[in-house]
Amino acid sequence: GAGVSQSPSNKVTEKGKDVELRCDPISGHTALYWYRQSLGQGLEFLIYFQGNSAPDKSGLPSDRFSAERTGGSVSTLTIQRTQQEDSAVYLCASSGPDRVSPLHFGNGTRLTVT
């Protein structure tokens, strides 16, 4: 079946502009996660959605970052007034309802802020 789909795959934007990154999770997956991967670094947790529960936003680095998940499916990560330090690969993952359901990652959106 289809995996997690992210768009765009690459995004170049000017400092100060807003950007929206999209994630289409695997159908039927109830949980959706956003992570950020800076060059040569590990994965930094950003935000987590589970079903209809309130999202866990504890990883968002500043109030310029926000995310929503519509209809329990597609998610959009928005970064307002982008800064150069926002340049990274933004990864989305989804997982099924089982407690040990593995995270399935998309290929990410590479964001470059100039």
Add this chain to the structure above:
Amino acid sequence: QQQVKQSPQSLIVQKGGISIINCAYENTAFDYFPWYQQFPGKGPALLIAIRPDVSEKKEGRFTISFNKSAKQFSLHIMDSQPGDSATYFCAASRLSNAGNMLTFGGGTRLMVKP
């Protein structure tokens, strides 16, 4: 606070050799320890995972060793192949009915020389 520390950052192994990557965690509430493999331009993919009720898990050439008292776990890749060249991430989570939010280590870039 870095809850999962991974070493080494990079590793070069000859074909046929054993690759060993180590991780240490701080949160004793963690009860799920997966390893993810990431190829360039792709998202991470689950390789193998272990729960703390066992000390070792083997799948093909890949083995996780787990030491609960030392709060450490490691990945061993036997008979390493050039196709194993990738970045490896250890991770940890506390499983709950609310999902499986992973905390990742910093990653190890493995190169297997032919």
